[in-house]
Amino acid sequence: MDVTNDEHSKDVLRFLNELRERSELTDVVLEVEGRSFPCHRAVLASCSPYFRGMFTSGYAEVKQEKISIQDVSEVAMATILDYAYTGCLQTEPDQFQAVMSAARLLQLDFVCTKTAEYMKGHLDESNCVDVLMYADMLGDHILLESSGRYIASRFNQVALQPSFLQLSLSLLQSLVDRDDLITRSEDDVVQAAIRWIEFDQEKRLQHLPVLCRSFRRSFISSETRAELYSKCQSTDCKLVYSNITSGRLGQMRIEMQLILREDFFNTYFHQFAPCYDPSRGRSYTISLPGNLDGFSMVATADDELYLAGRSCTRDGMMMDFQNVLFQYNHLLNSWESRCAMITPRIRCGLVYLKGYIYAIGGDSENETAERYDPSCDVWTPIPRIPHPMPSEFCAVTLEDRIYVICWKGCYSFSATENKWSKAADMLEPPLRPQAVTYRGCIYCMNWGGPSSTCVEMYNPKNGVWKRSGNGMSFAFDVAILMPNMGSLYLLTVLSKDDPKVDLYQYKEETDSWMKPESPDIIVAPIIPWLEARLRIDCLVARMIPKCLGDPNGHVDIDGHSGDGEESDNTFADSSRGLVSDNSTSNSMNVLLNQGNSEVDHVND
Structure with missing residues (x-):
């Protein structure tokens, strides 16, 4: 047996x-x-x-x-x-x-x-520095690189944490040497190092020349350079900088169009969204959180992306719904969970105004709203909308106000006065409005409404709506208003069986909609995503091409996309949204910092 x-x-x-x-x-x-x-x-x-x-x-x-x-x-x-x-x-x-x-x-x-x-x-902004120091103490190189990469992805925010001031010189140097810092300017890197020095200036000021070798002189403002010189202890001190001529990764942002659509029968569209760079005619993908059900996305003034909505998971025969808020990590091409909204919302109006994110409607009665403070990760209620809205509405910001537009009427919320008021109604009540702000005015169209419609423009100076383009009308099944590179475009698609696609550019000086000479660069990559009767939104945001995914679904080990063209995806594995090991490039940067440098004298 x-x-x-x-x-x-x-x-x-x-x-x-x-x-x-x-x-x-x-x-x-x-x-x-x-x-x-x-x-x-x-x-x-x-x-x-x-x-x-x-x-x-x-x-x-x-x-x-x-x-x-x-x-x-x-x-x-x-x-x-x-x-x-x-x-x-x-x-x-x-x-x-x-x-x-x-x-x-x-x-x-x-x-x-x-x-x-x-x-x-x-890892998060509050613990990543502690984990970095701990990994360094243990000699855990994998954890050291993971925490270092996370710090790079949130450098400006992490540099303000008290733990950042406790870094050793070697760890601080390893961070400011990184090429993949997500920061808007080299001055941010320098100022972080200055704060570190000033925390214990008597002991740390001697390290300033060493740290300067990691700063990229070509990108430092004259004011910041003068501040560095003022801290030198002797008049014959030499500050030697790196002469790397490329900016940090965070400075390589490009204005892109994010096409957001909800297709409940195709899980692919729940995993990725296309990003398009019209200036170069290049397409990318941005990963999305899993199991989304009715989401909204917004970009802040400092290029942060937030996504709010509801996640849906199945437990046997039961469906479990959770209220969620995510913040995008550009370097990792991934989303990080943040404080969930107070009220469950589906397809709410998500807008950014003066440092806060507002979630409008999307609740069971479409009449509540709340405000999110990114600095402390907290939601607080704001006054209810005066009248419940229909399920199809849009929200945009202009000056210090949020405007909510629907077929029942228009309302505005003053962030300064913290109250709602009635705004002028559109000339033609929109069944499914889509609106954008452009050069101090609101432009709104009736997406999915009548077969022929106009784009209306609202001027806050006189509080009046009027038909733009001298009343020009458009026939379409699908249409999107798209601000891009300082211009406003309208893309229309008529008949999904044999689609007729048209692109119009708004000319403010003549109040007219004109067809541009070369529309293909904007239109071509968007067409496959435009199907009649699906909810589609276009969000303009500044993205980092090297961190985004490949629309063909893979990048080979040589860093080339599947179609044989050279890929920008040096930092991201597009098929999984994971970041590849860039320690080799960081080591090269250290060598460049040591071997190629520029010298500034204090008495220049």
Whole structure:
């Protein structure tokens, strides 16, 4: 007979753990920070090479009944012993570093791996510097690069954290050497280093010439250079800069069009959205969070993207819906969870105004609204909309107001006065409005409405709507208003079976809509996404091409796209939204900083 009891090992562990809890048949006591842990030597030795060596060698601990363990916290030891006796690793987020340190000392590879994975997966602006310093102390190169990459992706925000000022010179240098810093200007990098110096100026000012070798002189403003010179302690001091002639990754933003559509029968459109750079005729993709159901997206003034809506997961026959808010990480081409909205909303009006994000409508009655503060990750309610809106509406911002447009009428919210008021109604009540702001006015069209319609323009100076283009009408099944590179375009598609596509450019000086001479560069890549009766929006945002995905769905190992053209996707694996290892390029930057430099004298 040859049979196996699959429950045997579980039963043995469970019984041993019960013996430990009752201190029965234990043969050693671990003393950790004044607390005693009765244990079984055989269990400890079976899962820890550290204890196995201790108990099988000629050390004094072999015969000792009590053994003092140093450099391990009481909570970490309790967690480790629970794992040893149950095979289950459970700990609180604020204890992961202590548990990982204990696991490294006791040589528990599984615990080390899982705690490191957890820390890599839960990096944020408040903890990433601490994780970086911890990984450096442990010599964990994978965790070091992961935390360094995350800091690069949120550099300006992380540089304001108190922990940033605790960095060692070598770690600070490794950060400011990075080519992939997501920052708007080289001055931001310099100012972060200056804050680090001023935190302990007496000791750190001597490091200024060393740090200067990481600054890219060509991109530093004259005012910031003067500030650096003023900090030099001697008049003959030389500040040597890097002469790298390319900007950081965050400075390589290009205005793009994001085509957002909801197709409930095609999961592909829930995973990616196309980004298009009309200036170069290049297409990319941006990843989307999974399981979305009715979402809205907005771009802020500093190029941050936020997505709000509802996620949907299935548990057996039941559907579980959750209210969600995400912020886009440009470097990682991924979305990070933020504080969920107070009220569940589907396809709300999501707008940005003066440092805040507003979610308008989308609730069960389409009459509530709330405001999000990115600086503290908090939502607060704002006054209700005076009258419930229909499900089809749009919201835009102009000056200090939010305008909500629907067929029932138009309302505006004053961010200064924190109140709603009635606004002028459109001449033709829109069934499915789409609106954009352009040069101080609102332009709105009736998307999916009558077969022939006009684009109406609202001027806040006189509070009046009028038909733009001298009343010119357009026939379409699908149409999108698209601000692009300082111009306003209208794209129309008529008949989905044999589509007729037209592009019009608005001429403000003559109040007319004209067909541009070369429309293909804007129109061609968008057409496949335009199908009648699907909800489609166009968002203009400044994106980083090298961080985006390949519309062909893959990038080969040589960094070329699937169609044989050279790809911009140096930093991103487009098929998975993961960032490739760029440590080689960072090492090259260090060499360039050392070998190629420009010198400034204080007395220039």
